[in-house]
Amino acid sequence: MVTVGESYFFENEEVGPGETPVGRRRRKKFRVWRLVVLVIAALFFLAPLYAGFKFALQNDSGKFSFWAFTTLPSEQGFSGAFFLSMRLALFTALVELILMVPTAIFVHLRLPKFRPVMDFVTILPIVVPPIVLIVGVLGSAPLFLKESPYLLSIFYVVLAMPFVYRSLDAGLSAIDLRTLVEASRSLGGSWIRTLWSVIMPNLRAALLSATALTLALVFGEYTMANLDGWTTMPVWIAQFQQSDAHVTLAAAMALLVGTWLLLSLIVALDRSQSRKRRKVGTQ
């Protein structure tokens, strides 16, 4: 059995001019294996996508058509579900950042010894199954919250916390936070100004990835939304599947492409902004 580790080892092994025929055969064998693993992984990820797009781009008689995509916006419940998911995603991302950015900064600055504890605490939402969370809270939440879709956002904040905290933690570890904060404070910067003008701009990449991960999570979450009785995009897709599978697949694919475009846009904006700053020089 060949493992990735072994393959890496042999790839990096220095082979001099006096390489034996056995060594040469081994190297060739591992190069082939590497290609095989790559092809299998590519098939695993791309085959469902190909099948999905192929099916979404067919009409009922099996011919190529954009019909499923063009009819999608006018399908019953689609726009409602889409905008609900969008609202929840943005609200969740906002609450998540408001809660986690100061927390992560505080832990880095004042409680660095507490970081392993935070690592553990923030991973708990992954360990606790979503169904346990939603059933427990639905039984005990006050009525006004039960009636609002934003109850879901509270769950999503908890669910997204492991990804957001890790992203921020990595971003904060990459800068000399203490020195930057102290430099700003000694120059007369208040905590708010320091956060806004010094820390946040230097955490841009971490903030963007935290936001992107939160948006992707909210747009893909089904269990909680379904149990709470709200028709978000994933719930709509599951429900509409029984009416028209082509349209459902089109919605799923559109969601996938939309998320991908959003992430690409965020990365592109970030890059162009950095480039512009380097060229122009002053704020």
Added chain:
Amino acid sequence: MTDVKDSPQPGVSPPSASTGGASVRLEGLVRTYGKVRALDGLTLSIEPGEFIAFLGPSGCGKTTALRVLAGFERPDSGRVLVDGKDVSNVNAQKRDMGMVFQSYSLFPNMSVLDNVAFGLRMRRQSGDQRRTKAGELLELVGLGDQAVKYPHQLSGGQQQRVALARALAIEPRVLLLDEPLSALDAKVRAELRDQIRSLQQRLEITTVFVTHDQEEALSMADRVCVMSSGHIEQVASPDTLYARPTTAFVAQFVGISSRVPVESDGKEVVIFGQRCLVRSGGTTVSGPADALLRPEDVAVEVDPQGDGFITHKSFFGATTRLVVQVGEIPVRVDVRSDAGADMALGLHVRPSIIARDVLVASRTAIEIPSED
């Protein structure tokens, strides 16, 4: 090298950063971290416009003292007075102290000009005022043509000069320098050292400089405060500190000393068969003690019957340092290089004391933690 090319412009007049300097008094400062007393009743007065260096090994409390002065740390007890006013409970934001840090502290998201103007922005000065003043300060540190660049496009020395301009821009009452040169290479360090000193003298700003490098402290400061284990060993001008150390710690830490065992009666000792006066000012030691000899306190003469022989030789340009083994004791001796050239390793020599008097300390071992 850019750092050489961009040296400060002699024709540029200092901007209005001069404040005349504030007086500072640290009174009985105590700061503990768990069981460690980083500051152990530190008391010190700093005159307006004075340049004082805190010198000491790692863990001696010098950085803690600076951080307490800056307002980043609160002392467990004691007071910080600036111009006679107690600022112990004023937070760092409102203390008006410019600080240059050991690590590069420029804001990476801002241009050089915006970095320098940051403190002025916090003081709500208009855009034009900010730009003009930041430009003047950049000219002052010789980086007027780098204003639109970003920190990552500058060398380490240039970044520290921008940090200095940024600290000066707010017209601070006290300038705090926390080992600002330690991350730089030797050549840039020497240039920036001269630049900081000349700027400080022109602006007459009260400056506290923390360093573990005695050469930096002795060459820049008006007074040097040598610290050990959270307290002050000695505060004196560099020449007094070197020539008249009052404690064995200072004698060992500042400059190089060889320890030679002697019998002391408190007034005289016999070294290499020669009677020498004991230097006054320090603690009087009687009985078995160590004489602390500077390399320039000792001379050697070639003598085949001499009781010392040369074991090491290092060339320092005008002088050559010899290590002469006298019995069990290695003694460092500086000689003129033309004389040193003829002295081969293994050559027998006769050492003698040429200093007026010598410092005598008790034989208690002095532990100086390494900087690693």
